[in-house]
Amino acid sequence: MSSAPNHDAPPRIDRRAQRRLDTIEEIIDIAEALMTEEGVNGLTLSEVARRLGVKPPSLYKYFDSLLDIYDAVFRRGQQANLEIMRAAMAAAAPGLPALTAGLEASCRWSLAHPAITQLMFWRPVPSFEPRPESMAPSSEMVNLQRQALTDAVSLGQLGPGADTDEALFFLSILISGLLGQAMANDPDEPWGRGRFTPLFPLLFNAFTKLYPPSA
């Protein structure tokens, strides 16, 4: 109170820094919407600027290039997907229940964010390579899945083969196949409707029969 210029505690982030972060988030929101509407390759600086209500050169105060915006969309998407999956897994019993709950939550999120999902799974922008730190959440997702498979084997829910790279790759084929077919062929159907997403339980049926518990 003595020397402080105001009565509030000093904010850890001042107003203008916060406003800057808000603008960055808004740019990423606009970029994602644009990719959803016009295709992943339909992202342009000019249109982002138009929707944000500024002129294109102003965007360079927030991002160094168009590819930098792609990277920001990619990174935020990876982070969000990881947190969704982690939360769903933590709320379920260890092993197979955690795995199915986590992957279903991740699939729901992916289907609701098709542009980011395409950017992450199918690399439709050849000139875009995500930065290593933007890829980090992806490794963490793999780790969570591997741990769940290990738990499932330990708990006797799955056979020993389920705790291998082969099983992990097979799982990724199942999930990305489901998402790809749903997004390409039933783009307007929400999760649980259409021809593909209702088959989600069937995927785990197949997976379990491929690696049945020994007992």
Added chain:
Amino acid sequence: MSSAPNHDAPPRIDRRAQRRLDTIEEIIDIAEALMTEEGVNGLTLSEVARRLGVKPPSLYKYFDSLLDIYDAVFRRGQQANLEIMRAAMAAAAPGLPALTAGLEASCRWSLAHPAITQLMFWRPVPSFEPRPESMAPSSEMVNLQRQALTDAVSLGQLGPGADTDEALFFLSILISGLLGQAMANDPDEPWGRGRFTPLFPLLFNAFTKLYPPSA
């Protein structure tokens, strides 16, 4: 010899018509190469003209628009893929052997033509909608697969559930998942190498265990 202007039998297609068809094929070849190098969205009239050795306006003598070229690539790809699969199925025993042989041949072809495969499976060019007649081979491929599944059930190679739409959709998830993961993550590996295509037999292992023969 009396009134004929030359000694050869009259060709069913004259030279200039044949040359025109050759040019059209060459344009499609160039378009596919370009999409492979620069991404499916990297196809431009200007670059096609450059590689063909003409100026862009000349292309309009062969195609009405850029989207027309996309459609030609799409149609020729569908046709080729269908014929590859049909031939492989015909060379194998009916039922499950025909199905696996046909799908493996199709997958090999798809992996060797990633740009067309992306165009067919994942629709990365939102403004491009294939013409109905270009989609026809796709329906025929589905028919071939459905027939093979029916035969497999009749022959006792698979259980009754394998002859359903659900099984067909599940099969498409497996195949498109394998291709998508292989193309995105092991783009330079040929069929049979890398982390995903060696799992092809595993897919049918899972499929068979999901729909086991009753006996």
Added chain:
DNA sequence: GTCTATAGCCTGATAGAC
């Protein structure tokens, strides 16, 4: 942080001469 102005590209498509 915003703008204007501009450089230096690219694109699809058409008109009309030859």
Added chain:
DNA sequence: GTCTATCAGGCTATAGAC
């Protein structure tokens, strides 16, 4: 069927004033 010329627009990015 080829070309030149052109339209009408798009884009990323930078320089520099305010």
